Amino acid sequence: MRLTRLKIVNYARLHDLDIEVRKHLVIVGANDVGKTSLLRMLNLTLGATLGQLYQSLSRADLRDQDQPLTVEAVLADFSDTEGALFHREIDIDADSGAGSLTVRLDVQPDADDLEAVVIHRVLTGTADRRAPTRQQLEAFGWRYLPATRGTSGAQLGGPNSALQLMFDSLDMGAERAVLTGILSDFNDKLHVSESLTELRRKIAGHLAKAMPRPVTANDLAVRTAADPGASMLEGVSMFLQRDDQYVPIAEQSDGLRQLMALTLFDLAENAANIIAVDEPELHLHPASQRTIAELFAAAENQKIVCTHSPYVLQRFEPAQVLVVAPGGDVHQVPDDSLGAVEKLRAQWWSPRLLEALTARYxxxxxxxxxxxxxxAAARALGIGLDRLGVVVFELDGADKFRHVYKMLGENGFGVHVLGLVDKAEEGIFLGAIGGRLKDLIGAKVWPSDSDLEDEYCKALTGPGAGRILIDAGVCRLEGLLQACGASSEDELTSEAVAAYCRRNKTDAAIAVANAMSQEQAEAIGSVAGILTRAKELAGG
Structure with a gap:
């Protein structure tokens, strides 16, 4: 069984959505846009008891508090056992013959109490629209690992850990009797030990003074935590060998504990149908993030992953990605654009580009x-790009914009893209975006006249730009004068210095960036314009 479609209406944290789930689902976006909120609604719909629903939901979750909040999760691909369990509730498509099961969660405002809600969760495939039984709820096979899971040792070796779950599910066969006997013999040896018997006498003597009834050494026992007759592996842990010593996995570094916890969780929940993990990249090195993502993407069961990591995102297919935009709107590549995006995957499906999917703009x-x-201009103008969630993405040539926009733009993941381009190349940007020239220039595209080197040299003046290059060690005065055809520093023109900067683009840009003032940044028209627009869009 797997999730194939999700519909949410009137949720306070997100715009209404109706999305297709293609094998796995990877939810990305900037901070505080509603990614975890989407997981929360799925978790409540597929994993919570009725009591937990009432504890977790209130009128504050309703965007319009006079209308119901509705979540519909459509499930498909049933095993024979699942088909038998939901035989009354599965809908059969008249044309394709495919079966589907819709779980509907309704959160209605209570007409008699202005602060209360009335909650119903039903399976819609029957006329009586019955609530799922406990057995059916468990059969959904939903498991959720939140971002608040932490990296404590209890995640690995505690009584509710994935490792203990695997121990409990082991069929020990004939070994069970042997190990039980060894454990019982060990407990017997502990009981007759002279040293431990003396210790029990001392403890009993002190307890007898404080307790209302007599306590003797025979009332106390020193035993293993595991009961030989019940769970002989209770309290057993796993160790890593390091330098001829065994170190408990619960005592490893934060990153290693997190990596092992995710791996063991995935292994322990292998029988689950749908596993949701919020921020699997926590505490992990990029290489480990890629490793975990590869395990998730290759798994037979379905993964719902919420992430900020381009390294996690890279291991999944573009069709499986859902971008949550500022304001709570969501975007995924439309079916008719998937082919075009897949063709770009080999070259552009990289962490450098995918970082843009986690940005606001x-x-x-x-x-x-x-x-x-x-x-540099943003710093000089006091515009915090990171704070506003703005990523500056270098294309490595204006001609690449059409490919990037095909993936990121309106017919791709719906990211809000602004373009800065040389005047001679503006047609490439305008053609890729589409629309009327007057609606694009100064709104989505900012051409530099004639290019950025020309603009910043005019803002700095020829002598000013030349002095910055000389002081930064980019060139010597004699060499610059010769290259610009000038006899003195005062005769340097902005056009001539700009031509020199074009031949040394990166070194010149670093020198100018380090010396840029607020007034100079404001004078670079195209750059100041695009930064001001980004700030306005981000509400900064």
């Missing part, structure tokens, strides 16, 4: 030098 620039100038 993207400023696309032609190259490294342009990114350096834009980021």
């Amino acid at each position: 993207v400023i696309a620039v032609e190259g490294v030098a342009d990114r350096i100038i834009v980021e």
Whole structure:
């Protein structure tokens, strides 16, 4: 059984959505846009008891508090056992013959209590729309690992840990009797030990003074935590060998504990149908993030993953990604655009581009030098790009914009993209976005006249830009004068210095960036314009 469609209406944290779930689902976006809230509604719909629903939901979850909040989760691909358990509730499509099961959660405002809600969860495939039984709820096979899971040792070796779950599910066969006998013999030896018997006498003597009834050494026992007759593996842990010593897995580093906890959780819940994990990248090195993502993506059961990590995202297919935008709107690549996006996957499905999917807004620039100038201007203007969730993405050439926009833009993942481009190349950006020229220039595309080197050299003046290059060690005065055809520093023109900067783009950009003032940043028209627009969009 797996999730194939999800519909949410009138939820306070998200816009209404109706999405297809294609094998796995990877939810990405900036901070505080509603990614975990989407997981929360799925967890309540498929995993919570009725009591937990009433504890977790209130009128505050209703965007319009006079209307119900509705969640519909559609499940399909049933095993024979699942088909028998839900035989009354499964709908059969008249054309394809495919079966589906819809779980509907309704949170209604209580007409008699302005602060209360009335909650119903039903399986819609029957006329009486019955609530799922406990057995049916368990058969959904939903498991959820929240971001608040932490990395404590209890996650690995506690009584409710994945490791203990695997121990409890083991069929020991004939070994059970042997190990039970060994454990019983060990407890017998502990009981007759002279040293431990003396210790029990001392403890009993002290307890007798404080307790209302007599206590003797025979009333106390020193035994293993595991009961030989019940669970002989209770309290057993797993160790890693290091330098000829065995170290408990619960005492490893935070990163290693997190990696092992996720791996063991996935292994222990192998029988589950749908496993949801919020931020699997917590405490993990990028290489470990990729490893975990590969395990998740290759699994037979379905994964619902919420992440900020481009390394996790990279291991899943574009069709499986859902982007949550600022304001709670969601985007996934439409069916008719999947083919075009898949063709770009080999070159562009990389952490560098995928970081843009976790941003609120993207400023696309032609190259490294342009990114350096834009980021420096933002600092000079007091615009915190990271705080606003703005990523400056370098294309490595204006001609690449059409490919990037096909993936990120309106017909891709719906990311809000702003473009900074040389005047001569603006047609590439305008053609990729589409629309009327007057609606795009100064709103989505900012051409530099004629290019960014020209603009920042005009803002700095020829002598000013030349002095910055000389002081930064990019060139010597004699060499710059010769390259610009000038006899003195005062005769340097902005056009001539700009031509020199084009031949040394990155070094010149670094020098200018380090010296840029607020007034100079404001004078670079295209850069100041695109940064101001990004700030307005982000509400900063």
